[in-house]
Amino acid sequence: QLVDVQKIDPGILVELKYSTTDNFVKQDVYGNLTKAYLQPMAANKLAKASRWLQTRRPDLRLLVYDAARPRSAQVKLWNALPQYTERHRRTYVADPREGSIHSYGCAVDLTLATANGKALDMGTPYDFFGPKAYPKAEAQMLKAGQLTKEQLANRQLLRQAMQAGGFTPIAYEWWHFNALSRREAKQRFKVVE
Ligand SMILES: C[C@@H](N)C(=O)N[C@H](C)C(=O)O
Numbered sequence: 001q002l003v004d005v006q007k008i009d010p011g012i013l014v015e016l017k018y019s020t021t022d023n024f025v026k027q028d029v030y031g032n033l034t035k036a037y038l039q040p041m042a043a044n045k046l047a048k049a050s051r052w053l054q055t056r057r058p059d060l061r062l063l064v065y066d067a068a069r070p071r072s073a074q075v076k077l078w079n080a081l082p083q084y085t086e087r088h089r090r091t092y093v094a095d096p097r098e099g100s101i102h103s104y105g106c107a108v109d110l111t112l113a114t115a116n117g118k119a120l121d122m123g124t125p126y127d128f129f130g131p132k133a134y135p136k137a138e139a140q141m142l143k144a145g146q147l148t149k150e151q152l153a154n155r156q157l158l159r160q161a162m163q164a165g166g167f168t169p170i171a172y173e174w175w176h177f178n179a180l181s182r183r184e185a186k187q188r189f190k191v192v193e
């Protein structure tokens with residue numbers, strides 16, 4: 001049973017981007033889904049990350065852009081990037097046939113924001129698909145002047161908070177964190193259709 005993350009921690013901010021037209025597909029792909037749902041285990045990890053942040057930076061909040069994502073929505077995201085080969089596309093959007101960890105309620109996309117909801121500068125917008133958004137390329141981007149020290153520090157603070165909560169970052173998206181591996185998520189939970 002998925003839980004609303006704001007019921008677990010009301011201090012977490014939510015702006016579900018795929019429930020608006022302000023996303024890379026430029027369409028509302030969620031309709032009535034406007035809340036951030038996760039497996040209880042993942043929601044508890046997020047609340048732990050939020051508490052970690054509150055202790056160190058009471059002026060900041062976690063701002064969730066996406067959480068549980070139905071497989072039907074994953075298909076729409078997958079189909080929205082026909083310019084990439086399937087192999088390259090998997091870097092940015094999980095293949096719905098394999099299943100996104102989001103579709104098991106075990107992944108979250110988020111940023112840091114001020115208490116009134118203004119997102120911090122992370123160097124790229126959410127769902128910017130390219131090296132500037134790759135955590136694995138940050139040192140190189142900093143050296144090349146593509147990222148500022150402040151943008152990098154903001155990303156590092158987000159990662160520290162999420163890792164303190166028990167999440168794992170990925171190499172290609174600064175905003176995406178997994179509560180479990182895909183294999184574990186598939187073993188333990190059903191896909192949200
Ligand atoms: C599409 C992007 N926000 C995202 O969540 N990508 C990962 C890889 C996914 O689709 O699971």
Ligand SMILES: [Zn+2]
Nearest residue numbers: 107108109176
């Ligand atoms: Zn994601």
